[in-house]
Amino acid sequence: MDVYRVRGGARLSGSVSVAGAKNSALKLMAAALLASGRTRLENVPQILDVTIMTEVLRRLGCVVSADGDVLEIDVPEQTTTETDYQLVRRMRAAVAVLGPLVARFGHAKVALPGGDAIGARGLDMHIDGLQRLGADVRLEHGYLIATASRLRGAEVTFDFPSVGATENVLMASVLADGETVIDNAAREPEIVDLVDMLRSMGAVIEGEGTSTLHVQGTDGLRATVHRTVPDRIVAGTWAIGAAMTRGDVRVRDARADHVERVLQRLADMGADLSTYDDGFRVQMDARPTAHDIVTLPYPGFPTDLQPMAIALNAIADGHSILTENVFEGRFMFVNELIRLGAHITIDGHHCSIHGTERFSSAPVEATDIRAGAGLVMAALVADGVTEVGHVHHIDRGYPGFEEQLRALGATIERVTVPQADPSE
Missing domain, CATH: 3.65.10.10 (Enolpyruvate transferase domain)
Known part of the structure; x- marks a missing residue:
């Protein structure tokens, strides 16, 4: 199967364009x-x-x-x-x-x-x-x-x-x-x-x-x-990635009004925001401040950005609670994040998060499209090299993902590794 190998420590910086949704x-x-x-x-x-x-x-x-x-x-x-x-x-x-x-x-x-x-x-x-x-x-x-x-x-x-x-x-x-x-x-x-x-x-x-x-x-x-309208979930992924890595990213060909709730939460957590006719810019110079998040149908905070929001709060300063009100199975991702050193407990549809300043590298596996993107963002703030498996999920929703990450300064490569024989 194909995996991403991601070296932590990169600060995402530069410009990225968003395709259709x-x-x-x-x-x-x-x-x-x-x-x-x-x-x-x-x-x-x-x-x-x-x-x-x-x-x-x-x-x-x-x-x-x-x-x-x-x-x-x-x-x-x-x-x-x-x-x-x-x-x-x-x-x-x-x-x-x-x-x-x-x-x-x-x-x-x-x-x-x-x-x-x-x-x-x-x-x-x-x-x-x-x-x-x-x-x-x-x-x-x-x-x-x-x-x-x-x-x-x-x-x-x-x-x-x-x-x-x-x-x-x-x-x-x-x-x-x-x-x-x-x-x-x-x-x-x-x-x-x-x-x-x-x-x-x-x-x-x-x-x-x-x-x-x-x-x-x-x-x-x-x-x-x-x-086709621009992809607000991809736009939100880059916005959260900028905040997680204390970066500076200009997101082009996007609609800021479609991710208004996301950008507001990032501002609450310490990000500086600028909006333009063709997108927005997210700058974060310090460690984010933890903030509670509740996923809701639009115009609420989108459930598709829940994995990234959990990863962001997991490296933020303080304690937060994320409440999932749309898809109950989304917390499957949390077990993988814990492998990277996140301090998270789950109670029903609530996720209690105690921030740690940095993750530690470990092999993890994507369980769906957004979980995969969230794990890659988490790998960017982990010590050493993190291997993210089952990246075919990410292919389903993010065009040119690794190329765009490299253009923003990330060290990431896609490699094919032998898949374990379940009979052994």
Whole structure:
């Protein structure tokens, strides 16, 4: 397997650019299924998850071509409506094709998705939302099967503002008969980005960025050209990395307003911040001051930055508590951080952190995309060389990660090492 070998002691300094958002691009690719013809997506991140979703679309019958950060998806008048099991099980976001397929073609057979091991993340809200729109949804032999002669508008209220469920129901409702109202909808910038694309395709939607979406169904949509919103999680990762290493990083091609809560916490912990039209700058000259953090749906502190926030508080001056309110499995990362010398205890969905000034190197393993990035950031402030395993997770969400780190002054290399035989 591939591992990162990271030598601690680097101070991140310089400029780094942020690509399009992973959590948006994958759903925009699914949305292309709603119209025949060629849709052009710009500012698409060159990451493993995009490669997997590209293959998902190809096996549905689409012709997909890539040129740098531009992706063109040519959707035929008719496609197959069954996804490939081996592909979908590798990435949860592939379930986003469920809504577009059943809305446009009246049938979808989508394998139960895989992805990061960060909690249960059930599909109940996806299923309930589509059923309220009139679809028959059932589970058979590891597949979700949805059928509908024509979806009809309805009121859909979520128990929790699930991003994935909001996206699936939203994409299904744009081709339904009548009006759909989605209450307690997710408010993330990626939802707004999806609405912008759907509107450019001819959809009639109001309320993006609020907890209530109003959708007036239409008879058909058209292919479009759309530019993906910048990745706020990658931007936040660089911001926290600058604070952890007492560095000075200018983050370009980003939206400061999309990480406002993150930047505010960094200011609370002692960072100097500057914002610009195309991004922001984070400077930290001293050891951070510990600060409590609570993860919440947007506009709260994002759960995807929770591993980095724990790592930051673990080397900060003082005691802090981080409360995880979104994904219960995210604390799996903590055991790896403890191997580096962090002083952390877990009680339910609370993480009690006593800061230590510096970590000590040790072999650790990434359990998901964000945990992997968090461990690399922790390795930057560890004594000696830290080996971070299972870095294929990081490939799924961070384009050119090690190259960008090296450009900021980190000493990091990617090497392939023999994998242990579990039978020995």
